Amino acid sequence: MAIHYQDPLDHTFHALGDGTRRQMLTILAERGECTASELGQPFRAAQPTISKHIRVLERAGLVSRRVDGRLHRFRLNPDSMREAQDWIARQRRFWSATLDQLGEFLDNIPDRESG
Amino acid sequence: MAIHYQDPLDHTFHALGDGTRRQMLTILAERGECTASELGQPFRAAQPTISKHIRVLERAGLVSRRVDGRLHRFRLNPDSMREAQDWIARQRRFWSATLDQLGEFLDNIPDRESG
DNA sequence: CAACAATATAGCCAAATGGCTATACATTAT
């Protein structure tokens, strides 16, 4: 029964649903390529725990791994994050269209598209 | 062990990590306010299952509920989704800045024509 | 009031998650 063809977005959003992993992505975004140790250093989790988190990010396509001797170096993979962002952006476009139809919240529209 | 003060983004991204829930949000975005039944109708899940999914969306702040007699009417809550999108957007801004600074991408392009 | 309709809640289950310790593996250093 269980063969549940997982949408890639399932993995992406799930990976983003944990604060430790989001912080790892932030570190990668700020510093560029990092090793597994560097990614884990801010947390007081055990090393295998960090390893697991990294695997989740990797499965989600959010980071890519490059093995360099005994170091595993990671960097952000922009595509995956962009797809997540695009999904939300599409929703929000629909949503604002719906709002226009209904005439609700007209004062509340926080920002415009474009960017 | 640790009381883990959940970041609101944890709930938001977790809620987005399930295809059924994402589809519910799409329905809401397309049709505007919907009842619980309308949200569940496309799926062959049991009614309590739908009810649970809706609660997850609600906990995440992605939808808001308005009880109207025996009908529960839901609509999208834009703020929550926008915060998720903003988080990603910030990451992506950092990321591209990092790329610019380090120029590391150039080193790693695996094969180029000619040299 | 009784019947029906829309939802929620309780309780159960299997699978996944996030954490840990202990250990294996691979690479570098002595």
Next chain:
DNA sequence: ATAATGTATAGCCATTTGGCTATATTGTTG
């Protein structure tokens, strides 16, 4: 060759998740 370092894997555990059935709750209707 041995030791030390960086990382992964194997188990184990408690909690959460997503699904179900059965039942309760609340509102509508005859």
